[in-house]
Amino acid sequence: MSDIISDLTDTLREFLEIEQISACILQRGSKNVFEYFTDPDQEKYLRSQISADELRNAASSFADYDVADVSDIQIGENGKIRGLAIRNPDGKVRFVIFLFTDGTDDTQFDRITKVLSESLTTYCNLKEELSQRTDDIRKNRDDISRLERSRRMFKSLSKLTEDINFKVSFDRAADDIIKQSMLCVDPDVSLIVKEDSGVAQIIKQSGSAGTASLGSLNGMPVSDIPFMDGKTYTISSDSIISNEFKQFFVKCGISAGIFVSIGSTEDGLYLCFLKTDSEKTWQSDEISFVRQAGEILRTKVEFAGLSNAVAEADDFIRTVFDNSSSAVAVFDASTKEDLYMNEAAKKLFEDSLNDELFRRQFLIPGPSEDQDKMTGEFAASGTGDIYQVNMTRASQRGGLKVLVFAISDITKQKQYQKKLTESADIDDLTGLYNRHRFHADFETCINDAKRGQGMGSLILLDLDDFNELNDGLGHVLADKFLKKTAWSIQQIVRKEAQCYRVGGDEFAILIPSSDIEEMKKLMQKIQSRFEKPFSLDGNDYYCTAGMGAVNFPQDGDEEDGLLSKADFALHEAKAKGKNKSDIFADVEIKMPPDRLNVEKALREAVADDCREFLVYYQPVVDITNGESRCCGAEALVRWDSHKLGFMPPSKFIPMAEYLGLIIPIGEHVLIEACRTCHHWNEFGHPEYKVNVNLSVLQLLQNDVVHTIANALKVSGIEPDNLVLEVTEGMAINDMDKIKRVLEDIHELGVRFALDDFGTGYSSLSHMKQLPLDELKIDKCFIDDIDSDSYSDAFVRSVSQLADAVDLNVVVEGVEREKQQDVLKNMDVDMIQGFLYDKPLPKDQFEKRWL
Known part of the structure; x- marks a missing residue:
């Protein structure tokens, strides 16, 4: 405020001199910023009548938002000191001016007070409005600058797209892209680096900053250059990066960089934009421009060899x-x-x-x-x-x-078609019956047991630490090992039972007619075999297995229930160590049958910041281009309770929803999944998306939009890379409210998928009413798609309808290659299921799919 007083000093002194009034002004905080006395004698007199502390106390008596603006203090017989508060429009005190008079009549003094009050208030308000308008102009200039940069980027990309064609050489295209990028992104140095016989060679360069340090890049082994791995990296100066990138940046004098792979892995070409003279945080429009420029140059590389072929x-x-x-x-x-x-x-x-x-x-x-x-x-x-x-x-x-x-x-093809149909139940790798045949046989055995035709047993077998063996041997030898293992198990059980391969390293053994003792003897034979090595290509390898078993109808007469119990027994066996087995009847007493125990443990786990809840990831595979390519994952919650052990989702999610605990659990999963996907996006997979399930209970929360927005903010994920899955069960709630909530979330840029499509309420109406981006067709329509005409027609019709309204189609539960082959001939965009992988912990998923 002192700058306002400074501006008015000369005018104020002139006014006071004419009116023969002495004055002083105190700013908020009681700082004296102006004083004027008509003559030295009056100054001496006034200072003797009232002290500086008394003036400060008088100034402090004027409170913000008070109605009183004038206060008089009598001095001597005829003297008077008048305090006048000058306020902001909102009522806050700007400063207090004290006027001193010795004999001036009250009418004249009131006139002077009014003139000063109105003049000072008007001037201060105009000064503040001018300052605000100046700030608005500055902000508008910044907005115009950003719009101009976006326009320049769009114009550059349009020009590049128009100019680069078959007739333009790669050198010309590269030069044009680097030139436009230097203008739009403003790097210190732009490079195109090529792999040549295992070392890096700079084939294009623009900008001279940091040239001395960057010179070491020429001839550097590719193994020492972390970005030359076929992926895209965006690294700002404040990004958290690996030690490999830190050492590389220090060696080459780089503070920030964008590295885009162009061409195939065999081409070994990389477009690089680097900052060397200053720190840099890449903006989203700059990142988008660079990636699109890289795609244009990638297209040129792919087209480079076609001109002669066209002729x-x-x-x-x-x-x-x-x-x-x-x-x-x-x-x-x-x-x-x-x-x-x-x-x-x-x-x-x-x-x-x-x-x-x-x-x-x-x-x-x-x-x-x-x-x-x-x-x-x-x-x-x-x-x-x-x-x-x-x-x-x-x-x-x-x-x-x-x-x-x-x-x-196609005569022979027709002849073989019947044989191919008959082989639909055979696992291609091991020659055993597959999961599809297992479910059919298991149902038959259960029904026989229900009719009183004896007892049956089921053994689930899972190889111990097979992932490590797979990584050590490689996929080819690992497949041979699986075939050897499957053959060994089948040789042991072939007279009494049937062996099935139901997963990657998972087997099921179905004994149609047996008692517990016979089952135990069979399990002992299998354990004994796994204690010995398996010979493979002249080498011996050891791999043990865990087993869990149930008997029916003693342990139940429903397939899902029996499988769950056998899986629980298998989990208990694996908890004991390697090459162990357990029977459900023996471990049943260890299961937590008391609902109160589960509820107590669930509440404690949530209170402990949800640390016991783990996020697993199942890959989602894009099949649109005739190839199978991972494009992201679905995030699935698992509970590893320190009291109850590893609990399957079916055991705790319904209770969590009933208790309302699904809300904090769901938020925990959402944030963890977003952070993980953001990490994938920054380090080589910008196209990866993550699917997160959103329960109806979460959707009905008043702050659900804020919760989603907060997850986007704290994780840094691009909204378009988050897909929220909602089920058709939400239709039984307030549909108008659900629709409004989904639309509000959709405005954040998040995508929506309708899960379990075809099994719920008014499926087709949802495609029109809700802001959907994807449909996920339920597994029940996929199980027999390679043999059932109804399933085939349903999936094909839904896919065509979805394509007409611009929705992606995702198919769940794909377990056999023949199912995949059928789906590739439909308008299906993505698939997921055990054919590719089961849900995996984060580190295992990244090891396999990144």
């Missing part, structure tokens, strides 16, 4: 067709005249196919104008051979519309 395409294709064993025929789409037939097609029409019947079935009247592809079968007259006919509509040079037919003999 030679006609001759090459004709050569391929002429030497192909498959029949290829080309017909004019309008006249149906044959324009070209390779040798195989000519021979086929001469020997086997009736030309007139073929034309009648496929050419006359032929496919409609909007039908680009057509598939059919054609039976050769006389021989009974069956041919598959695939038609594709195309255009030749000059615009001539043609129909291209590829004709293949």
